[in-house]
Amino acid sequence: MKKHLNLLIIVVCFQLGMMGMHFQAQAQERRGPQPASTENTPPKEKLPPAQPDVTTTGSVTVEGQRIDYQAIAGTIPLLDENEQDTTARMFYVAYFKQGVTDPSTRPITFLYNGGPGSATIWLHMGAFGPRRVVIDTTVHMHGAPYELVNNDYSLLDASDLVFVDAPGTGFSRVMQGKEKDYYGVDQDGRAFSQFIMRFITKYGRWNSPKFLFGESYGTTRSAVLSSMLQNMYDIDLNGVILLSQILSFDNSIDGPSxxxxxxxxxxxxxxxxxxxxxxxxxxxxxxxxxxxxxxxxxxxxxxxxxxxxxxxxxxxxxxxxxxxxxxxxxxxxxxxxxxxxxxxxxxxxxxxxxxxxxxxxxxxxxxxxxxxxxxxxxxxxxxxPQSEAISGAYVALFNDYVRKVLKYGQNMDYHPTIYGRMQWDWTHGGSRMGVNVMTDLATAMKKNPRLQVLLQAGYYDLATPFYEGVYELQHLPIPDDLQKNIHFEFYESGHMVYLHVPSLKKLHDTTKKFIESLYSPAH
Structure with missing residues (x-):
C-alpha cells in the first residue's frame, strides 16, 4: 500500500510539472520572446556626455575691411546606420559673418585637413580663420611663447567658414568599439556627409552656396564627399577646392618601389x-x-x-x-x-x-x-624638418585659443593627430586595390555639370607633388566640355601653401575670386 501511495505522489507531481510547463509556454507565446539574461553581458559603451555648444563674438580685419562675426564651437552627433544610437560626435568651429541681409543664402565653406588622422588646426590657424599663427621662416620655431595675430587673409570676406575635425581627432569622439564605422575611406566619407547634412539643417543653410575645401588627404575626402552628398542627401555643391591634391595613391612618390x-x-x-x-x-x-x-x-x-x-x-x-x-x-x-x-x-x-x-x-x-x-x-x-619646425607652435596656440577665446573644451584633451591610435581601412567601393577616387569626382561633375573644381598646389611639396595633381585632373573620365570646369593655381610654397605669407595672400585672393564667381557677392 505504501509503495502504491509513493507511486501516486510521483505521478501527480510529474503531471503538475508538465501542466506548469504548458502554461508557462502559453504565457511566453502570448508575451512574445523575452530578452536574454543580461547578468553576464557587459554594458554597452557610451560616448562621454556632449559639451554644450558655445557662442562667442569677435572681429577680424581682412585687407583693411573689418568683419564682425559670431563663432560657434560645438559638436554634431552622428547616428548609426539604424539612426538609433549616437556613435560619434564631430567637433567644429563655425564663423558666421554678422550684418548679412540674408544669412541663409550666404556661401558656406566646409574646411578640413587630411592625414588621414589629422585635426583641422592647420587650415584653421594657418590659412583662413580669424587668427593666424606667425610662421615666417623656413627654420625650426623658437620655444613658447608663440605669436597669434589678426589674419589679414581670412576667408570670412567671401564665405562663412566651418572648420571640421574628423572623427577621433581634435575634440571629435568615437564610441569605443565603433572605430571601424569611421576609420576608412568610405566610412569617413559617410561621416562627413552626415555631418554636413545635419549642420546645414541645424543652422538653416540648405539654400546657401556650398563649397568644400580639403587639404592633402582632405582632397581625397572631398572627391568621395562630392559624390556621396549627391547620392545620400541630394546635395549639389557649387565648388570643390583641392589644396595639395592626391586622388590616386598609386601616383604617390612615397615608396613607389x-x-x-x-x-x-x-x-x-x-x-x-x-x-x-x-x-x-x-x-x-x-x-x-x-x-x-x-x-x-x-x-x-x-x-x-x-x-x-x-x-x-x-x-x-x-x-x-x-x-x-x-x-x-x-x-x-x-x-x-x-x-x-x-x-x-x-x-x-x-x-x-x-x-x-x-x-x-x-x-x-x-x-x-x-x-x-x-x-x-x-x-x-x-x-x-618642416613638420617638426611648426607643429609645436600650432598645437600650443590652438589649445590656448580654443579655451580662452572660444571658451570650449575646458575639461577635454585635444588630439591634433591620431596616427598611432587607428587602423585605417583603405578599401574603397569594395575594392582593395590602391585607393583611387578620381571616378568619384568625375561622377559628381557629370551628375552636376555646373560643379567647378579648383586645384591649388605648391611647387615645393613632396607629399603630394603639384604635377601629380595636374595629371590626375587631366585624366578624369569626364567629357571634354567639363574639363573647362577645372582650374589650376600654383605657388612658390610647399604642402601647407599658407606658411609662405605672400602665397597665403595669393591663396586668399584666388579662393575668394573662385567662390564669388559662382554666386552673387551681394550676400
Whole structure:
C-alpha cells in the first residue's frame, strides 16, 4: 500500500510539472520572446556626455575691411546606420559673418585637413580663420611663447567658414568599439556627409552656396564627399577646392618601389625634385626663371624620361646614360647615384640625398625646409624638418585659443593627430586595390555639370607633388566640355601653401575670386 501511495505522489507531481510547463509556454507565446539574461553581458559603451555648444563674438580685419562675426564651437552627433544610437560626435568651429541681409543664402565653406588622422588646426590657424599663427621662416620655431595675430587673409570676406575635425581627432569622439564605422575611406566619407547634412539643417543653410575645401588627404575626402552628398542627401555643391591634391595613391612618390612596374610616381615627382634643387641652389646650371624651368622639366618628364622608364629592362645603355645625365641636370643629384637607383629616385631618397654632403635632410611637406640629418648613411630621410619646425607652435596656440577665446573644451584633451591610435581601412567601393577616387569626382561633375573644381598646389611639396595633381585632373573620365570646369593655381610654397605669407595672400585672393564667381557677392 505504501509503495502504491509513493507511486501516486510521483505521478501527480510529474503531471503538475508538465501542466506548469504548458502554461508557462502559453504565457511566453502570448508575451512574445523575452530578452536574454543580461547578468553576464557587459554594458554597452557610451560616448562621454556632449559639451554644450558655445557662442562667442569677435572681429577680424581682412585687407583693411573689418568683419564682425559670431563663432560657434560645438559638436554634431552622428547616428548609426539604424539612426538609433549616437556613435560619434564631430567637433567644429563655425564663423558666421554678422550684418548679412540674408544669412541663409550666404556661401558656406566646409574646411578640413587630411592625414588621414589629422585635426583641422592647420587650415584653421594657418590659412583662413580669424587668427593666424606667425610662421615666417623656413627654420625650426623658437620655444613658447608663440605669436597669434589678426589674419589679414581670412576667408570670412567671401564665405562663412566651418572648420571640421574628423572623427577621433581634435575634440571629435568615437564610441569605443565603433572605430571601424569611421576609420576608412568610405566610412569617413559617410561621416562627413552626415555631418554636413545635419549642420546645414541645424543652422538653416540648405539654400546657401556650398563649397568644400580639403587639404592633402582632405582632397581625397572631398572627391568621395562630392559624390556621396549627391547620392545620400541630394546635395549639389557649387565648388570643390583641392589644396595639395592626391586622388590616386598609386601616383604617390612615397615608396613607389613597393609597386614595381608603375613608373608614374617618378614621372610626376620629378618637377618637384627640380623645383627643390632650384630653391637650394643645387643645380649645375643657372635657371633664373623658376616657372620657365619647370615647363622645361615637365616636357622632359612626360617625353624622354617617361619613354625611357616604360622600356624597363630593355632600355639601351646609351639612352640610360643620357637620361641619367639629364636627371643630374634637373635634380642636382650625382650621376652615379641616379644610375644606382636605376633612374628611379623616390621622395624619401631625394630628401635624404639632395643636401647630404652638408649633413642636412630636406623637408617632405615643404622642401624649402631643412634640418640636421639623423643618419647621413640612411637610404631615406628619417623625419620631416618642416613638420617638426611648426607643429609645436600650432598645437600650443590652438589649445590656448580654443579655451580662452572660444571658451570650449575646458575639461577635454585635444588630439591634433591620431596616427598611432587607428587602423585605417583603405578599401574603397569594395575594392582593395590602391585607393583611387578620381571616378568619384568625375561622377559628381557629370551628375552636376555646373560643379567647378579648383586645384591649388605648391611647387615645393613632396607629399603630394603639384604635377601629380595636374595629371590626375587631366585624366578624369569626364567629357571634354567639363574639363573647362577645372582650374589650376600654383605657388612658390610647399604642402601647407599658407606658411609662405605672400602665397597665403595669393591663396586668399584666388579662393575668394573662385567662390564669388559662382554666386552673387551681394550676400
Amino acid at each position: 613597393r609597386n614595381p612596374g608603375n613608373d608614374m610616381p617618378y614621372i610626376l615627382g620629378l618637377p618637384t625634385f627640380a623645383a627643390t634643387a632650384w630653391y637650394h641652389h643645387q643645380l649645375p646650371q643657372n635657371h633664373p626663371d623658376l616657372e620657365a624651368f619647370l615647363k622645361e622639366v615637365e616636357n622632359f618628364t612626360t617625353g624622354e624620361y617617361a619613354q625611357a622608364l616604360i622600356k624597363g629592362n630593355t632600355l639601351d645603355s646609351n639612352t640610360f646614360n643620357a637620361i641619367a645625365e639629364k636627371l643630374h641636370e634637373y635634380t642636382g643629384l650625382d650621376v652615379d647615384y641616379i644610375k644606382k637607383a636605376n633612374l628611379r629616385v623616390d621622395g624619401g631618397e631625394f630628401e635624404q640625398q639632395l643636401l647630404n654632403k652638408q649633413g642636412l635632410t630636406t623637408g617632405r611637406l615643404d622642401t624649402r625646409f631643412s634640418g640636421p640629418s639623423l643618419d647621413i648613411l640612411s637610404q631615406r630621410a628619417y623625419y620631416d
